[in-house]
Amino acid sequence: MHIWLDPKRCKGCLRCELACSFHNSGHKLFSPALSSTRVTRDAENKTMTLSIDSTCDLCAGEEFPWCVKACVFGARGRER
Numbered sequence: 001m002h003i004w005l006d007p008k009r010c011k012g013c014l015r016c017e018l019a020c021s022f023h024n025s026g027h028k029l030f031s032p033a034l035s036s037t038r039v040t041r042d043a044e045n046k047t048m049t050l051s052i053d054s055t056c057d058l059c060a061g062e063e064f065p066w067c068v069k070a071c072v073f074g075a076r077g078r079e080r
Helices: 015-024 066-070
Strands: 002-005 037-042 047-052 076-079
Touching (some): 015 037
Antiparallel strands (some): 002 076, 037 047
């Protein structure tokens, strides 16, 4: 399984970062510093950059990746 990203749909709400950090903290806290995913906005060019780093475990032990569940704009999804 892997997670796909579509920066054109991203609105920069950062819900994915918070959801990922919640998973990575063992369901204890929300802290973007603990997130395996990043959202960066370039205001000048009006573009979004989405990334997932090597610490991502695809939400092992969870039914579905938290970052995908948290994205209400469809900028993330999963493929098997």
